[in-house]
Amino acid sequence: MSKAVSALGGVSHKGFVEVSEAGLQGMITVRGDLASAKMKKAVKAATGTAVPEARRIVIAGDKAAAWMSPDELLIMVPYTEALATVAALEEALAGEHHIVADVSDARAMFRIKGAKASQALLKLCPVDFETLAEGEIRRTRAAQVAAALWKSAEDEFSLVSFRSAAGYVFGALEVSARTGSEPFPA
Amino acid sequence: MSTRLQKGGRLIDRSKALSFTFNGKPMKGFAGDTLASAMLGADQMMVGRSFKYHRPRGVVASGAEEPNALVGLGEGGRFEPNQRTTTTELFEGAVTASQNHWPSLEFDVGALNDKFYRFLPAGFYYKTFMFPRFAWKHVFEPIIRQSAGLGKVPQSRDEDRYEYAYAFADLVIVGGGIAGLAAALAAGKQGKRVWLVEQTANWGGRAVVDGVQIEGADADSWVKETVQALEKMENVTLRTRTMASGLYDHGYLLAYERIADHTPGDGRPRHRLWRMRAGHVVTATGAIERPLSFAGNDIPGVMLASAVRDYVVNWAVSPGDRTVIVTNNDDAYRTALALLDAGLVVPAVIDARPEAKGELPQAVRARGVRVLEGHGIAKVKGGKRVTGVATCIQAGEGAELEQIACDAVAMSGGWSPVVHLWSHCGGKLNWDDNLAMFRPDPKRPATGEDGAAMVTAVGSANGILSAQDVLADAHQAVGGKGTAPGAVSEAEEPLMPVWIMPQGAGPALRFKMWLDPQNDVKVSDVQLAAREGYESVEHTKRYTTLGMATDQGKISNINGLAILSDSLNRAIPETGTTTFRPPYTPISMGAIAGEARGEIFQPLRKTPMHEWHETHGAHWEPVGLWRRPYCFLRSGEGVHDAVNREIRQVRNSVGLLDASTLGKILVKGPEAGKFLDMLYTNMMSTLPVGKCRYGLMCNENGFLSDDGVVVRLTEDTWLCHTTTGGADRIHGWMEDWLQCEWWDWKVYTANVTEQYAQVAIAGPNARKLLDKLGGMDLSKEALPFMEWREGTLGGFRARVHRISFSGELSFEVAVPASEGRAFWDALIAAGEEFGVMPYGTEAMHIMRAEKGFIMIGDETDGTVIPQDLNLQWAISKKKEDYLGKRAQERSFMASPDRWKLVGLETLDGAVIPDGAYAVAEGYNANGQRNMQGRVTSTYHSPTLNKGIAMGLVKHGPDRMGEVIDFPVDNGKVVKARIVDPVFYDKDGEKQNV
Amino acid sequence: MLTLECPYCGVKAEETELQAGGEAHLKRYGPGSTDEEFDSYMFSRKNPKGVHFERWRHAYGCGKWFLAARCTATLEVFGTYSAQTKEPPADMQAKIKAKRPNWEGYK
8 A cells, every 4th residue: 555645645734724635534425324324333333433413423433424515425444445445335235225435536635723723724615613512524615616624523623625625625725824814813 | 374382292203203205305204194295394385286277286185185285205116196194194204196187287287278267267178179070080189198197107016015805894884083983882892793993094083183072081091091992802803094985785884904005015915905794884973064155265385274184283293374264153263273273373152153152162252263154265365375365245246345364264163974884875965954964864774684674874974063962972873772882073154155255156166166176176167068058967066076086075065066956946855865875985006906916817717638738838818717738749849830730640640639628427317318308409419318419408599508528427427528618607507407497307417527638630641549558449440439448557457438520530538637747647658659749728629620520619699590500300200309409490490591511612712701792783871882701710720731710601501612702891892612511531531441 | 694404404604605506496398398388497596585395405514415595585484494395385375374464385
């Protein structure tokens, strides 16, 4: 797997918050009947979590399951486990109408760290961060491209974009995070 | 002369002196000054010249309504023209320069226009430059261009940066005067999420200058306490230097924060554009004082009465030792009191009303000031500054009664509520006869998504002028609990509307009464427009340019429409106002652009191999948001040579194309085959697993929309390749049909375009190259043409498709995007012995044209059906339905007269210019030559060493061998023979090895 | 710039997160239909000043198409609903009728 590199090689920038590309992340798109017993079992086996409620992300260690739409989940596992997880999901969902697609290489993942992380993001995303619930994943746009974001830890947001736009997204995050430009300095 | 007073100035800090320059002249001011107050304090009364007549112009106002006092501010990458000195905070080292003059502010050649003002009335340009026609282009326009424009265009790249920020609130209150503060306090106590924005750097608005008492203390103390209380509320956000520029649908409010205008170069963004979503908006935007129309009211030193008061009280600046006050209301008497308190002289108050016996006039009289009731100003004396006024009877025609020496005139024609935000999104106004003002009509507000009022106007913005009523209105408007803060201010008698002074002024005086001092629009211009038939206020505005200057008529519009109404003999509300449009005051282009500049002006999509291309001479071509290499330039090589080299390499050995941008969409499910049969014109359900098929997609209008190779992965899974530009569009198209029309079909799609890096390995040595990587049997027998296999190739997880867009032996290999760069490097290394090199999109285009393959966007333009391109073989006859089929059954789609695809070969081997049309016999009804075809793709083919082209020609396929004419530039005609569009390897022997 | 609540994920999205898709409740006419029917499907569109039904996609969100009823004159939004329906839900129609008594119905 040493041949595999993430879009930006883990670049980072420290401003009033630190923004960095998080490196390779296993991601799997699963579409199907989210309420089915097979789906619940498949997700549990893949991530150790339940099928998330609408607009929620459930995190368990280095794995997570995120609700993307009424018939779509995003399963996150370590990059090296993605292939095996795809196979396991396929097997678990066999016989039921579904699709499982490895999208680990189609995405870029960023972390925005610091007490004012949301202040960098609110320059790019038309999202009300004050009312963004704990455990909520928000699909939106970051400036001019599609993105999904969630609070991944105390004082930390994670943001996923398409791989081809990684340079653009990092550039926009870097500018937004520059020292002295926090919208609420006090 | 204007000067700095020894004492006072509530906003300035005398311990912090600041230096700045005006037209190179060093000047001093204090922290807390605006540029205008600092210039006035340094006796710089004249700051510019007007737009049309180049008349001397001085400061009129103290805020956003200022029409005159604009300067070029800054230098180099921080230079910006047309900066309002009244709203620009002074900072150390500010470099300012006046505008609209040549060669100097004091002596200006353009001021000659002023001598001929009688000959430059409204509409002068329209009337004068009509004939002769050629003169407009060659004589008039060049001259006018020389003198047109306000200020200078910046020549350097802007050194600052800008940004957006999104915000959400239950309530956004605009205006930090006592009304806004009272509303914020009341709403904040209710726990609402409140924003309060104020355009200046200071809270308190007018009340703090006007000597109002609130809750038993002076307004200043109440404001301080209230701001402190609000700062403690976590649910309240306070912003100064933030101007609400526009209100739009569903509570969308743009607010323009000037973060670093007063601290340039400190590293912070200069401006931030807040894109706010407000549950409700309260406009506490106050009111703007109106000037009076008397002769010479544009001479520097004539100012709004409220502005004179502001300069004295806020910045300890006296506009002159002797200030005459002219008014139609009581409020202006406060200016007299402020001047007297500062030890200055008020020679007289000229009051147009027959009687002035209110509390304020009496207080002024008691200080020994002469009050001339029923009087007006006949004329202001002076040129570059005021030297005196001549009085007259307001009811008369302007016979001069008395001359009063003075160096400033403070005028007040009453107040106009700032109704801009109220009106932006559809709020309506009523004319109030008593107050002579347009006020928001609470019964006809702008409405929001729920159909209820989205805006409430409070305080002066609502037409309420006394402090106690303002506070009560603001408190009540937000549903405040308990009683509103109480205030005490002097009672005022009614004003008397005065639109012309004196009311019977003749033409000579009306020619010198300015309405819009920046654009030089006078009472006489509006009256002329009315005489010439301009009845609509909107038309009059455009004809006279009234209110079209950078201040957008903040002080001139109401006076102008009152004059128009009077000229047309109708009531003011019948005339109505012009439309209030955002922004309230001009905002910077940088703020509008936000972060989108330089590298992040727009998203630039990169393939995993982008960096390799970048370092290997890629000559980029934008394809949607992607950049694809057009060709790879070697040192000293031209584009044409590079393209030819790349083509020769592919035709003779092997080349690599980065095809990662091609769209890749998974379509899966028990009804996926049925779905794809509807989407594509040909049959996809019958495609065997392991095989590939070229497919066409049409829109419901029958026109060809996209093409690509479809791969059957498993029994219930297909992979659809789309064009580079089509990936997102076609995925959206599929989802549209699945969600909105065939929602009961069991089909899922997934756009996996970016999951894979894809490389086309093309040329006679392609198989040899891949065999060197090893791991898969890619022989003709194991992997026949139009089939695919999965395996491990040189250690990479790969899906290998045996497809060809070049006509050569060719493989398209998809690997995980994260490994794309490593795979590319491996191919380059393994291909060394074959001289492998990458090829770009132009080589790809030429090679596909040599093979007669169509290209979406070249052979198609949204009006071409597959049948036009002789693609009947890709249209299933068996299917009852597919998207576009019904449309293709329309009579004109089946017409034999449609232009059809053919090859074109010039007789002399030259290249036909792109887009050339073939002419036919005869002329059409417009006297143009009839057409019979056009070129869709045209190239020099290095393989065949001649020009080749594809084109659509009427009855083309039936006319093989015929020569047709393509007229090109300079009367020349290119002759081309109609031929088969497949120019190279007609039998496909090269790709089938 | 309007906001609409996506009925699938509940996000109240602003217009920049949405993609407009034109008139809702069109009936598709394929092969075998008359020219008039095809014309009604392909080209004839309503352009009312008042109540209108539209297709929107939550493009920068859950990706789902949904339908919205709104007033083109005031931008009042009566509601959003599933795209998997042939006509506006009855309660939506009743709500609009109550607010706009002169409304002649969606057809």
